[in-house]
Amino acid sequence: METRPDVFSVLLFIVVLHSVAASPSYSSSSSANLSFTFYAASCPSAEFMVRNTVRSASSVDPTIPGKLLRLLFHDCFVEGCDASVLLQGNGTEQSDPANRSLGGFSVIDSAKRVLEIFCPGTVSCADIVVLAARDAVEMAGGPAIQIPTGRRDGMVSAASNVRPNIVDTSFSVDEMIKLFSSKGMSLNDLVTLSGAHTIGTAHCSAFSDRFQKDSKGKLTLIDTSLNSTYADELIKQCPADSSPSVLVNNDPDTSFMFDNQYYRNLLSHRGLFQSDSVLFNDERTRKQVEDFANDQVGFFESWGQSFFKLTSIGVKTGDEGEIRRSCSATNT
Ligand code: HEM
Structure with a gap:
């Protein structure tokens, strides 16, 4: 809440x-x-x-x-x-x-x-x-x-x-690169900022495309790039009849800690979204995933640079826009 x-x-x-x-x-x-x-x-x-x-x-x-x-x-x-x-x-x-x-x-x-x-x-x-x-x-x-x-x-x-x-979890690495580069963000920024999934939660619907219902109405894994033990845990948390409000931790190990565990999860095939897993499966991004998994300091340094770029996208300054009195409505 x-x-x-x-x-x-x-x-x-x-x-x-x-x-x-x-x-x-x-x-x-x-x-x-x-x-x-x-x-x-x-x-x-x-x-x-x-x-x-x-x-x-x-x-x-x-x-x-x-x-x-x-x-x-x-x-x-x-x-x-x-x-x-x-x-x-x-x-x-x-x-x-x-x-x-x-x-x-x-x-x-x-x-x-x-x-x-x-x-x-x-x-x-x-x-x-x-x-x-x-x-x-x-x-x-x-x-x-x-x-x-x-x-x-x-x-x-x-x-x-x-x-x-906005990126969808079904996006391929190519599609993500295309969207990120349209914002002036590099492949490096994509891998680095995806590390945000080291904290936070997701609704079951965000990764339900990795499962399908069998003839008995039970979920089974269809995405073989996912670790099967992890997949079983996800099915337990998100059974076929689960409420749409159920939430799952993005990082099953250190859920509230901003660290490099996300990348270690990817190495062990425990990326929650398909768009996470593909970063380890694609040879253009795998090396960086491995580097960050082994080097939290390196991840943090890269995070600082990519976060800076993210916060600079399309900013309005000077006479553009306004300073709102209330954040949920424009002044006029
Ligand atoms: C690159 C492609 C990305 C995709 C496909 C993606 C998709 C998603 C989805 C589907 C969720 C779960 C939403 C829900 O069900 O409630 C989520 C959660 C989250 N995403 Fe991403 N995301 C991406 C990149 C990013 C980036 C770049 C950041 C920040 C820099 C980010 C930060 C987060 C955070 C912190 C959460 C947890 C939110 C919460 O706890 O409420 N994501 N993302």
């Missing part, structure tokens, strides 16, 4: 610690109009407030980091990292089936509410989505990354833009 952090305790904590808020990094950015000091004068504690909200929400609900990370991916691949995924209403991105299982919205809303009190009209929802995902990874044990800010919020959100821009 997603839970909303208590805004007032978050506020109190922020007021007490306001003076010791971490100062922003002053390292340089390669992304043209984004800056590591964007809120240094206008809202110096912006990152601290987001982090605090994510921390408090994740301590109550450990599924939050996975939700926030996936939310970022679905935001950035559709219309760029502009918070278009947060807009509510008929026909917006949220109404596409690929987005129905997204979560973490209430955490973004909580952070925005706090920021609107201390720095009204200043911090974009697009930046909050990025910072929250960045913090979620770190809180789950992943690397700490400096990310520049200054993104502005988009005005467009259409369900019809989702399918052509």
Whole structure:
């Protein structure tokens, strides 16, 4: 269950610690109009407030980091990292089936509410989505990354833009490469960012294409690239008559830990989605999967670079877009 952090305790904590808020990094950015000091004068504690909200929400609900990370991916691949995924209403991105299982919205809303009190009209929802995902990874044990800010919020959100821009689990490596490269992302980025599946959960329907019903109505494995013991475990968790709300951990071993276990799972044929398994089965990506499985530091370094690229996709800056007052609706 997603839970909303208590805004007032978050506020109190922020007021007490306001003076010791971490100062922003002053390292340089390669992304043209984004800056590591964007809120240094206008809202110096912006990152601290987001982090605090994510921390408090994740301590109550450990599924939050996975939700926030996936939310970022679905935001950035559709219309760029502009918070278009947060807009509510008929026909917006949220109404596409690929987005129905997204979560973490209430955490973004909580952070925005706090920021609107201390720095009204200043911090974009697009930046909050990025910072929250960045913090979620770190809180789950992943690397700490400096990310520049200054993104502005988009005005467009259409369900019809989702399918052509979001990867499906049935995609081949070729199809994934094509979509990633259309966003300026490399093969290396594809393998690295797929490592996000080291945390979080999936609905049974997300991998049901790997099984079929036999004449007695029982599920049997049809995808022989999957380890049969693991397949049996999945069938136990997701029997043919299971409720559509049943969730399975993406990483069966260290479910809430952001580590390189995802790649070790792939080596032992325990990738949950077909789109995970193919990364080990395809010779173009296998070597990198093996490298990351043996070298968590190498994975974390690569993660920092690929995550940075992900958060730079199609950003709106300067006079583009707006700074929303509420993340779920445009200002007008
Ligand atoms: C490359 C192709 C990818 C495919 C086909 C894919 C597909 C999926 C699917 C089907 C789910 C389960 C959704 C559900 O049933 O609730 C999922 C979960 C997740 N995905 Fe991906 N994904 C991909 C890449 C990524 C990337 C690049 C990221 C982030 C950088 C990401 C982050 C996540 C996370 C964290 C979850 C767990 C969400 C939760 O716990 O609620 N995925 N993904």
